[in-house]
Structures are given as structure tokens and as C-alpha cells.
Amino acid sequence: MITDAIIANSPALLVMIPLIAAFACPFIGRISPAVRNIWVVGAMVLTAAMALLLAGEVFSSGTVVYTFGASAPGMSVPPDSGGIPVRIVFTVDAMSALMQIIGAITGLSIVLYSIAGDRRHTGLESYYTLYLLMIAGVMGMVSTGDLFNFFVFLEILSISSAGLIAYRIDRGVAVEAAVKYFVLSTIGAMVILVAIGIFYGEYDALNIAVIASRMQFTLLDQVALVLMIAALGMKCGAVPMHFWTPDAYSMAPSSITAMLVVASQASLYGLFRVVFTLYNVTLNAATVGWIIIVLGVLSMVVGVTMAIPQKDVKRLMAYHAISQTGYMLLGVGVGLAVLGNQSLLDAFGYVAMEGGIFHIINHAMYKGLLFLTAGAIFYRIGTRNLNRMGGLGHNMKYTMVFFVIGALAIAGIPPFNGFASKLMIYESVFMFNPILSIIAMVVSILTLASFVKVFHSIFMGPRLPEYADVKEAPAPMLIGMGILAAVVVLFGLFPGVVVDHLIEPAAQALVNQGAYISAVMGGA
Amino acid sequence: MLVFGTIPYLVIVALAVIGLATAALKRNLIKIFLGITIFESAINLFLVSLGYRDGAVAPIFTDAPSTEMVMATPQALTLTSIVIGVATTALLLSFAVLIWKHYGTVDTDKIRRLKE
Amino acid sequence: MDLIASLYTGSGYWNPLVWLIAIVVVFVIVYLIWSRGESGYKKGTLQTTPFISGNPEPEKSGVHVPGGNLYWGYTEALKGYYSRLVPLHTGRLNDYLLWYLGVTAIIMVVVVVTA
Numbered sequence: 059m060i061t062d063a064i065i066a067n068s069p070a071l072l073v074m075i076p077l078i079a080a081f082a083c084p085f086i087g088r089i090s091p092a093v094r095n096i097w098v099v100g101a102m103v104l105t106a107a108m109a110l111l112l113a114g115e116v117f118s119s120g121t122v123v124y125t126f127g128a129s130a131p132g133m134s135v136p137p138d139s140g141g142i143p144v145r146i147v148f149t150v151d152a153m154s155a156l157m158q159i160i161g162a163i164t165g166l167s168i169v170l171y172s173i174a175g176d177r178r179h180t181g182l183e184s185y186y187t188l189y190l191l192m193i194a195g196v197m198g199m200v201s202t203g204d205l206f207n208f209f210v211f212l213e214i215l216s217i218s219s220a221g222l223i224a225y226r227i228d229r230g231v232a233v234e235a236a237v238k239y240f241v242l243s244t245i246g247a248m249v250i251l252v253a254i255g256i257f258y259g260e261y262d263a264l265n266i267a268v269i270a271s272r273m274q275f276t277l278l279d280q281v282a283l284v285l286m287i288a289a290l291g292m293k294c295g296a297v298p299m300h301f302w303t304p305d306a307y308s309m310a311p312s313s314i315t316a317m318l319v320v321a322s323q324a325s326l327y328g329l330f331r332v333v334f335t336l337y338n339v340t341l342n343a344a345t346v347g348w349i350i351i352v353l354g355v356l357s358m359v360v361g362v363t364m365a366i367p368q369k370d371v372k373r374l375m376a377y378h379a380i381s382q383t384g385y386m387l388l389g390v391g392v393g394l395a396v397l398g399n400q401s402l403l404d405a406f407g408y409v410a411m412e413g414g415i416f417h418i419i420n421h422a423m424y425k426g427l428l429f430l431t432a433g434a435i436f437y438r439i440g441t442r443n444l445n446r447m448g449g450l451g452h453n454m455k456y457t458m459v460f461f462v463i464g465a466l467a468i469a470g471i472p473p474f475n476g477f478a479s480k481l482m483i484y485e486s487v488f489m490f491n492p493i494l495s496i497i498a499m500v501v502s503i504l505t506l507a508s509f510v511k512v513f514h515s516i517f518m519g520p521r522l523p524e525y526a527d528v529k530e531a532p533a534p535m536l537i538g539m540g541i542l543a544a545v546v547v548l549f550g551l552f553p554g555v556v557v558d559h560l561i562e563p564a565a566q567a568l569v570n571q572g573a574y575i576s577a578v579m580g581g582a
Numbered sequence: 583m584l585v586f587g588t589i590p591y592l593v594i595v596a597l598a599v600i601g602l603a604t605a606a607l608k609r610n611l612i613k614i615f616l617g618i619t620i621f622e623s624a625i626n627l628f629l630v631s632l633g634y635r636d637g638a639v640a641p642i643f644t645d646a647p648s649t650e651m652v653m654a655t656p657q658a659l660t661l662t663s664i665v666i667g668v669a670t671t672a673l674l675l676s677f678a679v680l681i682w683k684h685y686g687t688v689d690t691d692k693i694r695r696l697k698e
Numbered sequence: 699m700d701l702i703a704s705l706y707t708g709s710g711y712w713n714p715l716v717w718l719i720a721i722v723v724v725f726v727i728v729y730l731i732w733s734r735g736e737s738g739y740k741k742g743t744l745q746t747t748p749f750i751s752g753n754p755e756p757e758k759s760g761v762h763v764p765g766g767n768l769y770w771g772y773t774e775a776l777k778g779y780y781s782r783l784v785p786l787h788t789g790r791l792n793d794y795l796l797w798y799l800g801v802t803a804i805i806m807v808v809v810v811v812t813a
Contacts, residue, residue: 233684238696244618244670292798485710
């Protein structure tokens with residue numbers, strides 16, 4: 059009875075739980091820090107449970123549509139509205155469910171890590187309030203089927219992220235990073251709002267399914283498409299609009315940086331949702347596909363080459379995050395470029411897209427893990443400068459193991475998860491255009507080279523006198539990292555299962571626009 | 583009629599260009615934030631003008647003179663967007679305060695300790 | 699069995715478990731070769747100290763190579779590339795915005811012209 063009600067309302071609860079928990083957090087925090095920690099962890103566990111419950115529902119019985127304020131959640135089109143869904147609708151298909159799983163796993167491990175890793179700071183009530191708002195923003199962005207609602211969650215996400223980037227003021231430098239991030243993301247979000255206004259003016263609707271079913275690809279639609287692609291591409295950190303990424307990623311607290319990776323991927327999800335679900339075959343697939351491929355290749359190459367000479371460990375990892383985003387853009391861009399041509403899509407398009415989407419979830423796991431290890435090292439020795447580190451492998455063995463797992467995964471070394479998704483991208487992109495595939499492999503080699511440098515300068519070498527009595531990171535931090543490391547290893551060992559059950563449905567959901575429309579409009 | 587109908591959109595484009603140009607070209611943080619606010623007003627104006635229907639009334643059924651009613655969605659969007667704009671501006675200005683406190687300047691040429 | 703399913707990539711397949719078995723076999727062979735090695739050396743004599751052309755061994759903390767010195771040759775060789783790329787990251791907020799607006803304009807032209 060009650061479980062049925064929870065499952066039926068899980069899309070709403072998914073956003074509601076973190077929102078309520080967030081705004082209650084400052085009051086709970088007045089009782090005692092311990093109660094607040096239990097409250098935050100409890101809220102995050104519940105949110106993750108909702109996300110996994112909902113994802114299970116989606117993967118077993120298809121797209122879930124949830125209409126707010128309707129007499130029944132599935133009633134997206136009121137009978138007296140003339141066939142238009144007037145209410146806010148959450149449309150959770152396989153792609154959304156995949157993103158929710160990412161948000162749930164990373165969100166949970168980050169919260170566990172944060173309980174120990176950030177306890178020395180002041181103002182933790184606000185910290186957790188903003189953190190839970192970030193979770194709500196990510197979950198809302200990936201679930202919503204309404205464009206304006208997407209904009210609102212995007213703004214919730216970017217306001218709370220900006221607050222958290224500036225959280226550790228750090229003599230003003232963190233605030234500088236936050237200003238850069240926030241000015242860009244505000245303008246980006248407003249440009250998205252312009253595009254939404256254009257859709258509303260043209261099609262009198264805000265629901266993605268309705269707009270998709272009426273899409274004409276007129277001049278105005280082209281303008282709206284470009285505004286969306288550029289803004290969401292900037293928010294996910296595609297070169298040459300990536301400049302805010304290293305600033306923000308390096309100055310945010312490490313736990314938040316790991317969450318910012320997920321936030322960027324929510325923007326990436328938005329980008330894919332726009333080109334595949336909103337436009338699909340109406341757009342000029344080759345042109346737009348190549349634009350995304352070019353952005354992807356630029357991101358891969360510039361990201362990794364900028365990473366190699368970096369001296370700040372988190373800045374270096376941030377450039378790698380840009381570079382890895384390039385792989386996702388490349389994979390899905392190749393899928394987009396052959397959209398509408400069924401034989402090419404079957405030959406390599408689907409595999410390329412699956413590789414790109416698989417890389418999203420893999421990247422969230424191993425990059426989150428790497429940022430958390432960087433945070434653990436910062437927590438113990440108080441510097442992020444690679445030149446001043448060395449010999450920490452003697453004292454921080456578990457952190458070193460987790461770092462190695464993350465570094466091998468990002469470099470695409472078997473048997474970790476990065477290899478599986480990169481292999482799918484290499485082989486499918488090779489059939490599309492061999493040069494792109496070769497670039498991708500070279501970038502992977504440079505990634506490995508760069509992480510060899512990081513590994514050497516942090517962990518290798520003799521025990522340095524100034525770090526002689528450094529201790530291992532506290533247990534909750536290790537548990538947080540351990541969850542992500544376990545997922546990295548498991549996804550690496552059983553990629554076939556993951557691709558069959560999670561990734562392939564997600565890729566199908568993106569390509570199959572008709573299914574998305576009929577889920578909302580009811581077989582129209 | 584056509585000319586009159588396009589005036590709001592011309593104003594919107596002008597405001598948007600002014601806002602974006604201010605944000606992109608001015609070096610003073612406060613002026614950049616002003617540019618963002620102007621751009622935001624342009625968008626709010628855009629949303630409101632989208633909702634304008636000649637001769638239609640507000641969707642209040644009591645004693646309505648005609649049944650030609652305006653869909654209230656754009657107004658709702660505008661209100662939401664204004665609220666978000668207030669939050670955005672407040673956060674940006676508080677960042678400016680902190681930057682001024684720690685850097686002693688609001689010139690973007692000098693706020694570049696993070697680069698390369 | 700579903701768990702040991704291979705990952706098909708269109709032109710090949712990947713099975714991590716087969717790979718793991720292969721790696722284990724390789725490690726066993728390596729161990730066997732290693733265990734055949736000379737074990738009769740004397741600890742604490744010259745046989746276990748590093749030989750640096752007869753020079754005395756430096757302090758352990760003096761031989762650490764910090765991160766900044768790695769890949770010096772790589773960046774030196776690609777100087778032409780790096781001297782152009784790195785200064786683009788100016789750290790000025792205005793430049794960030796102009797890049798974003800410029801990319802939007804370029805994509806706009808490409809999409810509208812080809813449509």
C-alpha cells in the first residue's frame with residue numbers, strides 16, 4: 059500500500075526529499091552537528107533509494123511519466139485541454155534513469171566523504187543546504203519533461219554550485235573562481251531561456267514532447283538550437299568554452315568538485331536531450347553531428363595537452379575532466395552524425411553512442427574518485443602543489459590504491475571501466491572516420507602519461523621529512539572513495555552486463571524520439 | 583500594425599545587445615553585473631511580449647467581458663525568471679563584496695590569480 | 699551465464715574475465731622465472747647497495763624528483779604549440795565571455811548556412 063504510493067510518486071519524491079532536507083538543514087544544524095550529519099546522510103540515502111527505485115521501474119517497465127497536480131500521475135494530457143499537456147510533467151526514460159543512478163551513487167559517496175573531510179570548516183549547515191540543493195537540481199534537470207522546468211533546475215544547480223565553489227574563500231581566490239563560473243553560467247542559462255521563449259512563441263508549448271512532435275526546423279528553430287548547443291556545451295566544459303572549468307574545479311572543496319563533474323554531465327544530458335529528443339531527424343544531422351564531434355575532439359586534445367604541464371593537482375584533474383568530456387561528445391556526436399541512416403546507425407552509430415553514454419557514467423565514477431583522493435591528500439598535507447608533494451605512498455596506502463584504480467580507469471587501462479567505454483568509442487569511431495579514432499587513442503596515451511606524473515610526484519619517492527607523520531585519511535572518507543572504486547572495478551569487470559541493461563536502453567531512448575513523444579502524449 | 587507589433591522585439595534585441603556587450607567588454611565587475619541584469623530584463627520583456635494577445639482579457643472568469651483569454655503561462659515564466667534574477671544578482675553582488683575585500687579591486691584585469 | 703557476457707563493439711569483442719585469466723597466467727610465469735633467481739647474496743654488504751660509479755649514495759630525501767620537473771622535455775619539444783595555447787587561458791572574465799559568444803556566433807553561422 060504505502061510502498062505502491064512511494065513507487066508511484068517516486069519522481070516527485072526524488073526532487074522533494076533533497077529540497078525539504080536542504081531547507082530544514084540550517085534548523086536541524088542548530089541542534090547539534092551530529093544530528094545534522096545524520097539528517098544529511100539520511101536525506102541522501104533516501105534520495106538515492108528513490109533514484110534507484112525509479113530507475114528500476116524505468117528499466118523494467120518503460121518510461122515513467124509523472125504529472126504534477128493531476129488526479130493520476132500518468133494523466134499527462136487533461137481530457138479538456140485539447141490534447142496539450144498543460145501541467146509540469148516529469149518524463150523519466152532510460153537515459154534520465156541512467157543519469158539518476160549516476161547522481162545517486164556519486165551523491166551518496168560524496169556525502170559520506172564530506173562528513174569527515176569537511177568537518178573542520180565553519181558554516182556547515184549552509185554547506186549541506188547548498189549540497190542538497192545541488193542534488194535536487196541535478197535530479198530535476200535529468201527528470202523533467204518540461205523546458206522551463208529544466209531552466210529552473212539548471213539555475214538552482216548553478217546558484218548552489220557557485221555558492222559552494224566560493225565556500226572556502228581562500229583569500230578571495232575561490233570567490234574569483236565562483237564569479238567566473240557564475241557569470242558564464244548565468245548568461246548561459248539566460249540564453250537557454252531565450253531559446254525556450256522562442257519555442258513557446260512558435261509552438262505554444264513548453265513540454266519537450268509537444269515541441270518535438272511539432273518541430274519544423276524553421277530559421278527560429280535553428281537559432282534556438284544553436285543557443286541551446288552553445289550554452290549547454292559551455293556548461294559541460296567543451297573547448298573553447300572551457301575556461302571556467304579548471305578555475306572552478308580547482309578552487310571548490312574536493313567533494314564539491316566531484317559533484318560538479320556530475321553537474322556538468324547533467325548539462326551534457328541536456329545537450330543530448332535537445333539534439334536527440336527535441337530535434338531528432340528534423341535537424342541537419344551531419345552538420346550538427348560534426349559540430350559536436352569538433353567540440354569533442356578539441357576538448358580531448360586541448361584538455362589533455364593543457365593538463366600535462368599543470369602543477370596544481372586539482373587543476374590538472376580538471377583539465378582531464380574536459381578531455382574526458384570530449385570522448386562523450388565524440389561518441390554521441392558520431393551517433394548523431396549518422397542519425398536517420400539506419401544501416402550506418404546499426405553498423406557503428408549505436409555502438410558509438412553507447413560508448414559515449416557508458417563513458418558518462420564511467421567518468422562520473424572514476425573522476426569523482428580521483429577528485430576525492432586529491433581531497434584526501436589535501437586534507438592531510440594542506441597543499442595541492444605537485445612540486446611540494448612526494449613519498450606519500452608510505453603513509454596513505456589506501457588512498458594510493460584508490461588513486462591507482464582511478465588513474466588506470468581514466469587512462470583506459472584494462473580491466474577498469476574506462477577501457478570498456480573507450481574501446482567501444484575507438485572501434486565504432488574508426489568505422490566512421492579513422493583519424494578521429496587515432497586522435498582519441500593518442501589522447502588516451504597522453505592521459506596515462508600525465509597520471510604517471512601525478513602518481514610519481516604524489517606517492518612515489520622516499521618519505522619526505524615534512525610529511526613523516528602524515529596519517530591515512532579518516533574512515534568515512536575511505537568509505538566514500540571505496541564505493542566509487544568498487545563501482546569502477548565492477549563496471550570494468552562486467553561491462554557486457556552494464557551495457558546490455560543500462561546503456562543500450564539509454565541510447566535507444568535517445569534515438570527513438572517517437573517513444574518519448576507517445577509516452578507523454580499517449581500514442582498520438 | 584505590423585510595425586507596432588515589432589517594436590517590442592526591436593527593443594528586446596537592442597537591450598540584449600547592450601546587456602551582452604556591457605558584460606563582455608566592461609572591465610568593472612559591477613558594470614558586468616549591470617550588463618547581466620539588463621540582458622535579463624530583455625529576456626523578461628521578451629517573455630511578456632510573447633504572451634500579449636491583442637484584445638484578449640486576463641484569465642479571470644468572474645464577469646469576464648469576452649471569452650478570448652490570455653494563457654497565463656508567459657507571465658508565470660516571467661515572474662519565476664524575475665525571482666531567479668534577484669537571487670542571481672544578490673549572489674553576484676556578494677561575490678563582488680568579497681572580491682573587493684580580498685583583492686582591493688573590481689577590475690577584471692587584476693582579478694586573474696587563476697589562469698593557464 | 700549473463701555475468702560473463704562479452705562486450706561486442708561492432709568489430710570485435712572484449713571480455714575482461716578472459717583478460718584477467720591471461721594476466722594471472724602471465725604473473726605465474728613471471729613469478730616462476732623470478733623465483734629461479736640468485737638468492738645467496740649477503741645483506742648489508744656492497745652487494746645490496748646501489749652502485750653509482752663509486753660515488754657515495756646520496757640522502758634518500760635528496761633524490762626525489764618533484765612533479766614540476768617531469769615532462770620538461772615534452773613541453774620543451776612542443777614549445778611552439780604550448781606558447782600559443784597557454785596564453786589563451788588569460789584568466790580574464792571578459793575573455794571567457796567573448797569566447798563563449800564567439801563560439802555561439804560561429805556555430806550559428808554554420809548551422810543556418812547549411813540548413
